[in-house]
Amino acid sequence: MLQDKEVITLAVVDDHPMILEGVQRVFQPEQGVTVAGTFTNGNDFLGFLQQQQVQVALLDITLPDMSGVELCRKVKQLCPDTCVLAFTNHQERAVVMQMLQNGAGGYLLKNMGPEEFLQCVREAIQGQITFSAEVKQIMARPTPQDLKSIPPLTRREKQVLQLVAEGKTNPQMAEELSVSILTVETHRKNLMQKLEVKNAAALVKAALECRLL
Amino acid sequence: MLQDKEVITLAVVDDHPMILEGVQRVFQPEQGVTVAGTFTNGNDFLGFLQQQQVQVALLDITLPDMSGVELCRKVKQLCPDTCVLAFTNHQERAVVMQMLQNGAGGYLLKNMGPEEFLQCVREAIQGQITFSAEVKQIMARPTPQDLKSIPPLTRREKQVLQLVAEGKTNPQMAEELSVSILTVETHRKNLMQKLEVKNAAALVKAALECRLL
DNA sequence: CCAAAACTACCATGAATATGGTAGAAAAAA
DNA sequence: TTTTTTCTACCATATTCATGGTAGTTTTGG
Structure with missing residues (x-):
């Protein structure tokens, strides 16, 4: 759906400024990726999206004003074409599932290296569901705990x-x-x-x- | 103990490569700080220290091979003059106390902005105990929970x-x-x-x- | 080696819990 | 307005727990 040669536009939402800095350092125009915006909360990003679209959105799960899951849903409502990727520390299978259910195009853990990071973003752009190596592991072997859902309590x-x-x-x-x-x-x-x-x-x-x- | 005009040498230990990138982006020679090394685990850093000293060490608490607290103690043994600062997400008062007991010169939370970050590192160099704004809050109002210590169990x-x-x-x-x-x-x-x-x-x-x- | 913990065991008694039911009223969903 | 949950209440009985003690035997640390 998108040509490879185009410069990819990307946005990041993370409440840790240092992560935002890191992402800006990793994604340089030389790699064919432009960081169009960085945000420390969900609402700022949603505001931004009404003026400008991006092809890839990297969302942390823990954000000051809403959860990354919620933000993901809102982003996909607003811009269905934007590829939303979780970029977080949360390793819980349940969280990964929630993101996917809300339209995420992949799930990346922050402990991966820059090369893998770039690789994943490129994959995601091509429309593939993308997981970082560790997430693949997590998804592959669900624990018994993961499988039994929490019973609803009155x-x-x-x-x-x-x-x-x-x-x-x-x-x-x-x-x-x-x-x-x-x-x-x-x-x-x-x-x-x-x-x-x-x-x-x-x-x-x-x-x-x-x-x- | 150290002149202000000298370029500060700094090292970072964090298991998230993106944080390492971010730190490198924030601390540029223009600010009078050189990032002498970045490491994703404690042992690599300890090895490095035997060849080269740094003035400031930023340590995360959660590391693959040892805890940041442990690493802090080892660093201070090896290089008593190095100023060790925690740079982490852990907000628990107990963790802050542990770091201080093991010789840390300050405690910074990752959710602070680049300006505050630079400011804190400069303060630390001058020998002051340094906390980021939120940590000051945490230290100021200990919860009852913080005060009652965990009883030793047989x-x-x-x-x-x-x-x-x-x-x-x-x-x-x-x-x-x-x-x-x-x-x-x-x-x-x-x-x-x-x-x-x-x-x-x-x-x-x-x-x-x-x-x- | 001695002292201090820790681990072990005992006991009586009353209170609280677990478990098997049944079933009417109220509230929420269809 | 039905239907379905949820909340409520009841009961009997066997277990289990909590609490107050005392006290001998191992470990462990100094």
């Missing part, structure tokens, strides 16, 4: 879970939530069932692992 | 803690550790006492917060 269940983690007993929770002890017991039971554990200690551990707390 | 206690978090019951643990149930109960009791909690759920949460699991 509002009450989340409250009870929170209180359980704080060490509250059933009578205390019943008091605090103004319900009967028996009700609290039911929620607790359902929580343990959903997270497939057999007692409160394991429940708290599982919940923390799923970032439910 | 070997057995750690084992029991681990098993409790896995959801094991006292009889199961007794079995697994080949001790009496009564003994397990005692360890559990001591654990809860040390972490100042009143039941297993809160114990697991506290342990995870203190990174004991």
Whole structure:
């Protein structure tokens, strides 16, 4: 869709100025890439996009005003032709999946070298889904953890879970939530069932692992 | 101890090549700073130091072969005159303290801008303890969490803690550790006492917060 | 070698938890 | 407006846990 000979225009969004500097140093016109803009937050970049398009957008996941995933979706809405690449430290398979679901054209980890970086961007321009070497590994072997999705909890269940983690007993929770002890017991039971554990200690551990707390 | 007019020699250790590029772009001879070397791991840098000294060393905390704290100590042993600055994303007060205890001359967060960065390095050269703006904040208002130190656990206690978090019951643990149930109960009791909690759920949460699991 | 930790074990008792159900009312989704 | 969740409540029972102790035996560090 794009000619190889054209100069590629690229933008970077990252809350670490030093990364922005680094990207500008790596992508020089000699390599056929121009850095059209660098931004430390998502909204600045979205503003920029309304005036000027870029062919490649490099997005960090952790940004001050919104997540990179969210930003990715908004960018693709605004400019469907822009190739969005994650450029981040997050190694979680789930995050990679989220980016892809929101239209990202690839996922790069910051610990890769400049050569690989250039190579990936060139691949991405040609319309290929692009992963840096380590990401390929991550995608290739999903852990059992990755495969079991986090069960949806009801509002009450989340409250009870929170209180359980704080060490509250059933009578205390019943008091605090103004319900009967028996009700609290039911929620607790359902929580343990959903997270497939057999007692409160394991429940708290599982919940923390799923970032439910 | 060092003249202002001299060109400052600086080295960077960071596992993200892009950060190394960025630092090289920011510190130009025009600013009176030469980047004498960049490294992606601690050992490479230590090797380099035996041949050539630098006035400032920027160290990330997360490195492939050793922690930045450890590296800091080794650098100061080898070259006491080198000013070691942390240059990292870690915002934990405890990490800052550890770096200082190991001889660091300052602590900088990667989210600061190039100007502040230059300013800090210049300050550091003059022998001042240097913090980037955000770090000053962090040091100024320690949370209650920061103040209570993690209680030392015995070997057995750690084992029991681990098993409790896995959801094991006292009889199961007794079995697994080949001790009496009564003994397990005692360890559990001591654990809860040390972490100042009143039941297993809160114990697991506290342990995870203190990174004991 | 001696002292201090750490590990082990014991016990009694009351409180809390886990587990199997059932089931009506309320709220949210279709 | 149905239908489906969610929230609520109840019950019995077996386990498990928490808490207060005491105290002998190993390790470990000085």
